[in-house]
Amino acid sequence: MSRFKRIIKKNLFTIITLSITMVILLIFLFQGNSIQQLGSIFKSLSVSWMLLAFATLFVTWLMEGFVDWLLCRHFYPKWTYGRSFMIGxxxxxxxxxxxxxxxxxxxxIYYMAKMGMKAGHSAAVxxxxxxxxxxxxxxxxxxxxxxELPFFIKNVSNLTFLTIFGIASNIIFILAVILVSVNAGFVYRMLRTILNGLGKIHIVKEPGKKYESIITQLDAFHAGFKTMGRNWKLYLVVCLITVVQIAVSSSVTYCIYRAFHLSSATLWVMIxxxxxxxxxxxxxxxxxGSGGAEVSFSAFCHVFFQNLLTPALLxxxxxTYYGCIVFGCIFVSIGARKYVGAPPPEDYSNPDGETSEEEKPA
Structure with a gap:
C-alpha cells in the first residue's frame, strides 16, 4: 500500500467528516448569493478587524492551555505550559x-499518558x-x-425554548455529579427508574446501555474531583478564567461584524x-455541530448582519471551525513530536502531602 493510501485510510473518518461539514456550509453559502457577489463583499472586509478576529481566537486557545496548565500543576508543579497548550x-x-x-x-487523556502523566491524574484534570x-x-x-432574553425572545422566539432547555440539561447534569458525591445509590436508582420509564414510552432506546454510559461518566467525574482534592481556590480561579475565555471566544463574532463595516450592535449583545x-x-x-451551528448562527445573528448574513456565516x-482544525493539526503535530515519550518534568507530588499507594515502598 502506498504512503498516500495509508494516509487516506488512517484519516478516512476525518476526511468524511470534513467533507460533510463543507457540503453543509456550501449549501448555506450559495443560497441566494453568487460567487461574484460574495467575492466583492469579501474584498471590502476590514483587514484590521479580521486580524483582530483571528488574534481573539488565538487568545482563546492560549487561555485553554493556561487552564490545563493550572490543573496539571496541581500534580506536577513543574509541568510546562507548552505541554498544556498542546493538550488544549x-x-x-x-x-x-x-x-x-x-x-x-x-x-x-491519551496524550497526557504519553507524556508520562498517570492515568488517574490525567482523568482528574x-x-x-x-x-x-x-x-x-x-x-x-x-x-x-x-x-438580554427580552431581545432574543423578540427576534428568535422559535429557538428560545431550546436555549433554556440546554441550560436546564447542564444544570441537571451538574446537580447529578454533586449528588453522586452525597448519595450515589439514590441517584443511580432514580436514574434507572427515569430511563426505564422513558424506554417504555419509546423516548429512550436501550435504557440499560444508556444507564451504564451515564453512570460511567458520573463516576469518572466523581473520581476526578476526589483525586484532585478540595482545592476550591484553584477551582474558583479556573472558573474566572473560563468566564473570560467564553467572553473572548464569543467576541470573535463581533470582530467579524465590524469587519463588514457594521457598528450598530453592542459587543455585549453579540456575545x-x-x-x-x-x-x-x-x-x-x-x-x-454542523448544520446546527449554521442554523443557530443564522437565527441568532440575522438581526445583526441582515443581508450580509451568508458571507458572515462563511x-x-x-x-472558528476550519481554522481550529488546521491550526489544531499543526500544533498537535508539533507538540506530539516534542513531548510524547518524554518524561514529565518531575515525579508526582501528592497535593495533600501524603504518599500515594503507588509510591509506598514495598
Missing part, C-alpha cells in the same frame, strides 16, 4: 471532528476542567438570559447571541 489544542481538534464532541477528552466549564457556562448563560448559538449547536450529533465558520 488536542481537545479542540478532536472535538471538532467527532460527533457530539466525544473525541476530545479521550484523546487528551480533564474531569475537573469539564465540569467547571459547564458550571461556568451555565452561570454565565443565566446572566446573559437575565440581561450573548454567540453563547446562545453555541448552546443550541451543542445538541447536533454531527462533528462541529467567514465565521472558516475562522
Amino acid at each position: 489544542m488536542t481537545g479542540m481538534l478532536y472535538s471538532a471532528v467527532t460527533p457530539f464532541s466525544t473525541g476530545g477528552q479521550p484523546m487528551q 480533564i474531569s475537573v476542567k469539564t465540569i467547571t466549564y459547564q458550571i461556568t457556562m451555565v452561570l454565565f448563560s443565566l446572566i446573559l438570559i437575565g440581561s 450573548a447571541a454567540q453563547v446562545f448559538s453555541n448552546m443550541v449547536a451543542a445538541f447536533v450529533p454531527l462533528p462541529g 467567514v465565521w465558520r472558516l475562522l
